Amino acid sequence: MKAAVLHGPRDLRLETVPTPRLPSVGEVILRVEYAAVCGTDVHAYRGSIPTKTPVILGHEYAGRVLQVGKGVRGFKAGDRVVGSYVATCGTCRYCVLGKPQLCERRILFGLNYDGAFAQYMKVPRADRTLVKVPDDMDLRTAVLIPDMFLTALYAVERGGVGPGSSVLVIGLGSVGLSIVAAARLAGARKIIGVVRRARPRPIEFAKRMGVTHLINTGEEKDPIGGIRALTGGLGVDVAFEASGAPSAVRLALDSLRPCGVHVQVGIVGEPSPLDLRYLTSLEKTLIGVLNPGSTIYIERAIDVVRAHGLDLEGLVTHEFPLSDIGEALEAVERKVGDPVKVVVKTT
The missing domain is CATH 3.40.50.720 (NAD(P)-binding Rossmann-like Domain)
Known part of the structure; x- marks a missing residue:
């Protein structure tokens, strides 16, 4: 599959990498359809926040479930989903306190674990990470909600x-x-x-x-x-x-x-x-404040958007194919083309 791999500060390469296969216990394989570009991606690209490289960038994503590992209860192949930027353990002191964003064993997509600027993505701890997208909401809107x-x-x-x-x-x-x-x-x-x-x-x-x-x-x-x-x-x-x-x-x-x-x-x-x-x-x-990252909050945010008819998709000013990921990051970093929100179509 094609993926945008960060090898170090300002060293982002579009590469052919192995497609994730055979999800382990609790994991889901997604076919990513949309990924949005965030300021955090730019900070990682610059090297101004801790990032474990090489890593596939991207933590705002929406797509369809392709495969489901053992133990996953809430999802099946074909489900349309969005997910949190963080996969949490559910058992540490902060998870128990209702602050999963501070999880002591947190997995951060695009920073210490392969993320969403790719055609496919492996999501661990799926039941605590993913949320189904309502039938009346398109994925281009949904990708804007969790982050x-x-x-x-x-x-x-x-x-x-x-x-x-x-x-x-x-x-x-x-x-x-x-x-x-x-x-x-x-x-x-x-x-x-x-x-x-x-x-x-x-x-x-x-x-x-x-x-x-x-x-x-x-x-x-x-x-x-x-x-x-x-x-x-x-x-x-x-x-x-x-x-x-x-x-x-x-x-x-x-x-x-x-x-x-x-x-x-x-x-x-x-x-x-x-x-x-x-x-x-x-x-x-x-x-x-740090995005709470929990599925409960994501579901609530989806409900707010639907209940009030918020036009979040109207904030999307630029869409790039995955092959132009460098231009997408440049648009956000340097304000090329006067962007507000930039999304990447990954498939």
């Missing part, structure tokens, strides 16, 4: 957004835009989007998803003042930082009202010194 949308839904939940909340979202990429949508569903009254550059497509999508006010830090001389002016001089209730830029982390904290909550979603790729004085004197809260 992109669930990250947003969980972040909004952790931030405590509710009816009447004022919200700041820094970084209007696919996850940031999903946070906007989830915050709107949670009842946020005011949603302020922050961008560094006025890229037309994300701004258009931001308004469509529910942003009520937009601040461009590349043009606004006093963004903090602008945010406070929109919130009666107080600051926002909840700030979501989804870009990973160290300067944006500081902006998010400074934009909060007293007792406000900062939710860090973006991966910060370099040390980020913070002035923490106002965490105590103004009782601000700083929370880091």
